[in-house]
Amino acid sequence: MQIIIDIDDPVPIFSQLVEQIKQAVAGEKIQPGDPLPSIRQLANDLDVNSKTVAKAYKLLERDAVIQSRGYRGTFVHPEAKDNCQIDIKAWATSQFEEFILAMRDAGVTDSEMRITFNNVLNGK
Amino acid sequence: MQIIIDIDDPVPIFSQLVEQIKQAVAGEKIQPGDPLPSIRQLANDLDVNSKTVAKAYKLLERDAVIQSRGYRGTFVHPEAKDNCQIDIKAWATSQFEEFILAMRDAGVTDSEMRITFNNVLNGK
DNA sequence: ACTTGTACCATTACCACACATGGAACATAT
DNA sequence: ATATGTTCCATGTGTGGTAATGGTACAAGT
Numbered sequence: 005m006q007i008i009i010d011i012d013d014p015v016p017i018f019s020q021l022v023e024q025i026k027q028a029v030a031g032e033k034i035q036p037g038d039p040l041p042s043i044r045q046l047a048n049d050l051d052v053n054s055k056t057v058a059k060a061y062k063l064l065e066r067d068a069v070i071q072s073r074g075y076r077g078t079f080v081h082p083e084a085k086d087n088c089q090i091d092i093k094a095w096a097t098s099q100f101e102e103f104i105l106a107m108r109d110a111g112v113t114d115s116e117m118r119i120t121f122n123n124v125l126n127g128k
Numbered sequence: 129m130q131i132i133i134d135i136d137d138p139v140p141i142f143s144q145l146v147e148q149i150k151q152a153v154a155g156e157k158i159q160p161g162d163p164l165p166s167i168r169q170l171a172n173d174l175d176v177n178s179k180t181v182a183k184a185y186k187l188l189e190r191d192a193v194i195q196s197r198g199y200r201g202t203f204v205h206p207e208a209k210d211n212c213q214i215d216i217k218a219w220a221t222s223q224f225e226e227f228i229l230a231m232r233d234a235g236v237t238d239s240e241m242r243i244t245f246n247n248v249l250n251g252k
Numbered sequence: 253a254c255t256t257g258t259a260c261c262a263t264t265a266c267c268a269c270a271c272a273t274g275g276a277a278c279a280t281a282t
Numbered sequence: 283a284t285a286t287g288t289t290c291c292a293t294g295t296g297t298g299g300t301a302a303t304g305g306t307a308c309a310a311g312t
Contacts (some may be wrong), residue, residue: 008268016301016302017299017301017302018301018302021281023269041257042255042257043256043257044255044256045255052302052303053302053304054304055303055304056300056301056302056303058258058300059301060253061257062258063237066235066237066258068227071254072258072307073257074256074257074258074259074309074310074311074312075255075256075257075278075309075311075312076256076259076310076311076312077255077256078256085139091236092234092236093240093244093282095229095234096234096240096241097235097244097247099227099231100241100245100248101245101248103223103227104248104249107220107223110219110220111188111190111216112216112218112220113187114249115269115270116217116220117220117224117249118245118249118269118270120217120220120221120224121224121228121242121245122298122299123193123221124221124224124228125228125238125241125242126224139274140270140271140272141271142271142272153295166286166287167286167287168285168286168287169285169286173260176273177272177273177274178273178275179272179273180271180272180273182287182288183272186288187285196286196287197287197304198279198280198281198285198286198288199279199281199282199284199285199286199287200280200281200282200287200289201285201286201287202286202287213263234277235287238312239299242299242300243264246268246269
């Protein structure tokens with residue numbers, strides 16, 4: 005597996021990692037059950053902070069594309085091929101679009117939405 | 129009618145204006161049909177920028193608490209007393225709470241929600 | 253001992269937004 | 283002329299989040 009990180013790319017590093025690993029799974033360059041490099045190992049190879057790799061792995065595990073097994077390392081998820089096609093981002097986007105349209109119809113300002121949204125997210 | 133602006137108050141000036149005018153309507157210190165000071169006049173009296181007063185008036189008009197009649201000035205809305213009780217902000221907050229909870233249940237990160245929310249708002 | 257993922261602490265840079273301010277112009281009416 | 287609300291331009295300040303960095307530490311297993 006080969007991963008290339010472009011520092012000048014406006015896309016965050018952790019996102020580049022997520023996308024390239026998903027592509028590797030979709031392109032069958034890595035198969036379900038295959039081991040992935042450890043967080044520290046990959047961080048070292050790419051000359052990137054380990055926290056950045058950890059963030060990418062965490063997102064990939066949430067999407068059930070990889071599986072973290074603690075001290076045993078990280079592996080490609082059994083149903084990775086299916087799960088890496090599911091784009092939770094696209095789904096969330098459509099949900100937000102619908103919600104925001106309803107809000108605008110109700111006369112809520114974009115500015116008010118931003119403020120309310122942040123207040124609720126921060127639990128205030 | 130008497131309006132007091134507190135610069136040190138963390139509450140934005142335009143919000144202070146909106147609240148105090150709503151209170152004046154609810155407390156029947158100004159009646160439906162009564163004229164309000166012009167934007168420039170009030171801005172001058174309070175030593176505040178006219179844009180700030182215009183913003184407050186715009187919000188009050190959206191809530192149907194006041195009515196702008198162009199060159200003729202601004203007046204208290206006929207159904208002002210009813211409308212200034214309706215708190216669109218509280219309603220929006222509850223809507224957002226419900227929506228955000230559903231998103232979290234679906235496994236969407238707060239960070240992803242922020243990004244998606246902004247993308248949709250900006251039409252990207 | 254060594255490595256695994258994970259969890260805290262922290263700082264730095266950047267960027268987007270809210271808020272407020274100022275100037276200028278417009279159409280509409282007295 | 284004067285005044286109304288409205289709309290465009292622009293700037294500055296403060297806040298807050300994202301992203302990335304670094305260090306330290308832990309439990310669990312080889």
